[in-house]
Amino acid sequence: MSDDRPAPVLRAEGLMKTHHGEGAPARAVRGVDLCVRQGEFVAITGPSGAGKSTLLHLLGGLQRPDAGSIWLDGESTDTYGEARWAVERRKRIGIVFQFFNLVSNLSVADNVELPALLAGTSPKQARTEREALLAELGLTGKERSMPGELSGGEQQRVALARALVNHPPLLLADEPAGSLDSKGTREVMRLLSRFHQRGQTIVLVTHDARLASAADRVISFFDGRIADDAELDGGTTPPRRSGISGVLELKD
Amino acid sequence: MRLPLLALLARGPAHGYELKQDLEQLLGSAYPQPNVGQIYVTLGRLEKSGLIEGEDVAQSSRPNKKVYHLTDAGREALRAWFEEPEDEPRVRDEFFMKLALAPQTGLAEQISLINQQRRQYLNTMRQLSKLAAAEDRDNRIAHLLIEGAMLHLQADLDWLERCQEELEELE
Numbered sequence: 001m002s003d004d005r006p007a008p009v010l011r012a013e014g015l016m017k018t019h020h021g022e023g024a025p026a027r028a029v030r031g032v033d034l035c036v037r038q039g040e041f042v043a044i045t046g047p048s049g050a051g052k053s054t055l056l057h058l059l060g061g062l063q064r065p066d067a068g069s070i071w072l073d074g075e076s077t078d079t080y081g082e083a084r085w086a087v088e089r090r091k092r093i094g095i096v097f098q099f100f101n102l103v104s105n106l107s108v109a110d111n112v113e114l115p116a117l118l119a120g121t122s123p124k125q126a127r128t129e130r131e132a133l134l135a136e137l138g139l140t141g142k143e144r145s146m147p148g149e150l151s152g153g154e155q156q157r158v159a160l161a162r163a164l165v166n167h168p169p170l171l172l173a174d175e176p177a178g179s180l181d182s183k184g185t186r187e188v189m190r191l192l193s194r195f196h197q198r199g200q201t202i203v204l205v206t207h208d209a210r211l212a213s214a215a216d217r218v219i220s221f222f223d224g225r226i227a228d229d230a231e232l233d234g235g236t237t238p239p240r241r242s243g244i245s246g247v248l249e250l251k252d
Numbered sequence: 253m254r255l256p257l258l259a260l261l262a263r264g265p266a267h268g269y270e271l272k273q274d275l276e277q278l279l280g281s282a283y284p285q286p287n288v289g290q291i292y293v294t295l296g297r298l299e300k301s302g303l304i305e306g307e308d309v310a311q312s313s314r315p316n317k318k319v320y321h322l323t324d325a326g327r328e329a330l331r332a333w334f335e336e337p338e339d340e341p342r343v344r345d346e347f348f349m350k351l352a353l354a355p356q357t358g359l360a361e362q363i364s365l366i367n368q369q370r371r372q373y374l375n376t377m378r379q380l381s382k383l384a385a386a387e388d389r390d391n392r393i394a395h396l397l398i399e400g401a402m403l404h405l406q407a408d409l410d411w412l413e414r415c416q417e418e419l420e421e422l423e
Contacts, residue, residue: 210406213380220367222420223417227363228371
């Protein structure tokens with residue numbers, strides 16, 4: 001590229017995906033171009049059924065597009081097979097899901113260390129990474145617990161530690177607060193913001209506008225297509241006439 | 253601000269500046285800081301209508317300050333306030349009128365209007381998130397106020413989604 005900026009962490013062009021299930025084929029993703037640069041925090045919002053989760057699955061290689069291409073750090077993934085994507089999901093892409101997807105018969109510590117070990121990290125190093133992350137996420141003392149013994153919010157924090165243990169340049173989050181109460185939602189929001197402030201690139205899919213507002217760019221997804229792509233400036237420019245104070249104003 | 257001031261005075265006599273501080277402490281940074289001039293004006297009106305009474309208190313090195321207390325009529329007004337449920341919030345209808353009238357003017361597109369409005373709400377949502385993060389964690393009242401504003405915005409955003417779904421189907 002002639003552009004002197006570094007290649008985007010993630011780029012997609014012309015992505016298409018149709019689901020063939022029972023009934024009529026569902027066109028979940030209908031021509032999506034997307035570019036995510038290093039350090040960006042992008043939220044993709046839209047009504048349920050708009051295809052946003054499918055889009056995220058395509059970006060993480062969990063599903064393959066019918067058409068279109070994806071580049072990671074400028075490298076085309078067109079030739080990637082299942083195994084290669086699995087490697088990328090260990091090294092370059094961390095993913096958190098709505099239902100945590102922890103391994104239920106492994107302890108919290110093992111859940112977090114496993115991807116590090118699979119990526120070739122030494123056991124000693126994996127342990128150090130795990131300890132640091134669990135401490136950071138307020139889970140010290142839960143190492144020997146099994147996922148089923150934890151609250152939803154705690155399980156999602158373990159999932160976040162697992163996703164980040166190999167320091168992937170890109171974090172994908174699919175409705176990470178979708179099965180949490182509002183306290184858990186705030187917690188996830190606070191943590192994503194914190195990692196983002198340290199430079200983590202994040203792509204978040206959510207229908208929760210509160211969660212989306214933690215991002216600095218919000219893509220509205222409708223019917224398989226990007227309807228709007230907006231940078232949020234909230235907090236850097238003073239609110240205009242009504243804005244925030246209008247929402248909060250207690251009437252005379 | 254009349255009734256909130258009466259409610260603060262139900263606890264005991266206070267002067268204008270104390271009331272301003274009480275309000276700030278109660279509502280935290282979430283609430284647009286009450287203007288002390290506005291508080292004095294409101295107190296003057298409340299006194300005129302007999303809901304409170306002021307008494308000048310001499311201060312050694314400064315001008316007298318006026319300490320207000322609630323009258324029986326004021327207590328009654330407050331009781332009536334608590335007994336009445338409040339009106340439900342209104343749909344922000346100015347935006348809706350734009351949306352409804354845009355097609356026949358040929359001057360704006362409905363989907364662009366929705367996108368523009370969504371950006372506005374999302375930016376406000378972001379400001380609220382920042383406000384919530386900066387607010388003292390223990391101030392439950394302030395957090396509830398912010399959360400209420402966020403839930404209203406969430407509902408407005410959901411409604412924009414509905415508008416967009418419907419209108420795109422028509423295209």
